[in-house]
Amino acid sequence: MSQPRSIVPGATYLLTRRALRRHLLFRPDAAINQLVLYTLAVSARRFGIQVHALCMMSTHLHLVVTDTLGVLPKFLQFFHRLIALGTKVLRAWEGSVWDNAPTSVVHLLTPAAVVEKIAYTMANPVAAGLVKRAHDWPGAKVLVDELGGALSARRPEAYFDATNPQWPNEAELALSLPPYVAQDAADDFRQKVRTELERHEADARTEVERQGFGVLGAERASAASPYDRATSDEPLRDRNPTFAVGRGQPGAWQRAAAAVRAFRAAYREALAQWRIGVRTVVFPTGTWCMRVLHAVCVDDVAQVGDVAPMM
Structure with a gap:
């Protein structure tokens, strides 16, 4: 998967x-x-x-x-x-x-x-x-x-x-x-x-x-x-x-990796709730497939680190 x-x-x-x-x-x-x-x-x-x-x-x-x-x-x-x-x-x-x-x-x-x-x-x-x-x-x-x-x-x-x-x-x-x-x-x-x-x-x-x-x-x-x-x-x-993140970007890779891990963890937690029938669960910002196919609720307020800014 x-x-x-x-x-x-x-x-x-x-x-x-x-x-x-x-x-x-x-x-x-x-x-x-x-x-x-x-x-x-x-x-x-x-x-x-x-x-x-x-x-x-x-x-x-x-x-x-x-x-x-x-x-x-x-x-x-x-x-x-x-x-x-x-x-x-x-x-x-x-x-x-x-x-x-x-x-x-x-x-x-x-x-x-x-x-x-x-x-x-x-x-x-x-x-x-x-x-x-x-x-x-x-x-x-x-x-x-x-x-x-x-x-x-x-x-x-x-x-x-x-x-x-x-x-x-x-x-x-x-x-x-x-x-x-x-x-x-x-x-x-x-x-x-x-x-x-x-x-x-x-x-x-x-x-x-x-x-x-x-x-x-x-x-x-x-x-x-x-x-x-x-x-x-x-x-x-x-x-x-x-x-x-490109060369010469101290700390950018670590911040980006942390954001990816946070999104995946939040997504998996929400998916686990969805699978047991909790239809009010809110998926993290950026969720695509579940939103398009199943109309799940998605957090529309970006969390810190969801999208790293252009620096």
Whole structure:
């Protein structure tokens, strides 16, 4: 059984979802890029999701977003379903598209964590030894200079019904700055991300050289068969963190961990009461599934530590 997770409006996350058995189903090409950008634009608008960063790798997807309305699970269900259905058509694929593991959802609790995870998302193709620099990756992505801007995509011909009004001819994907970044501080924020990205790229290139591997290159990455599987080593059952606070944040990790433990303890206590028939029990702030499926009472006053502030 998975651990309960607090879902609250205004939280910023790093999201990661992987393709089934590391198949290269999202190998970068024009059709997949169009599908990803269009479905993300439509889904984000529908659920009030602010998108900050994106990188679609051949085997997985990274997003950094802010959930303004506190409806992240609904967004993920809708968005991932559209990606899967469109991919099935484009790749003539039978069966599941996504891996059975749940989406990795990492709550970013400080500005440092947001900067680091946006840069991490951008640098992913470099860390994988696919290209030398992030801007060389041919897949759907957001670059530093695009932060705070917008991307657009026309409706894919595959899967989407042109007569259905919920699928516009063209959809714009706004690339919002994180909520804590004022418009007059946008350039400073981009520079912080650029500096962090350069650090990630340098470390990644050093590691690729240390292992004695060559860089695959954008052309060869685009020519790979989507039915092949990644063969690089990947640890099984690796850590799946719940939150991130970034480097140089003394005490922030301990406070965040304490808040997570407190939420889980309160949730389990309330659930135990619910199971024995106490329908007046109040679940802690951030309870999602029980509220949506069973209309339980939820504390609407955030307790200290429920959501760590951006510091």
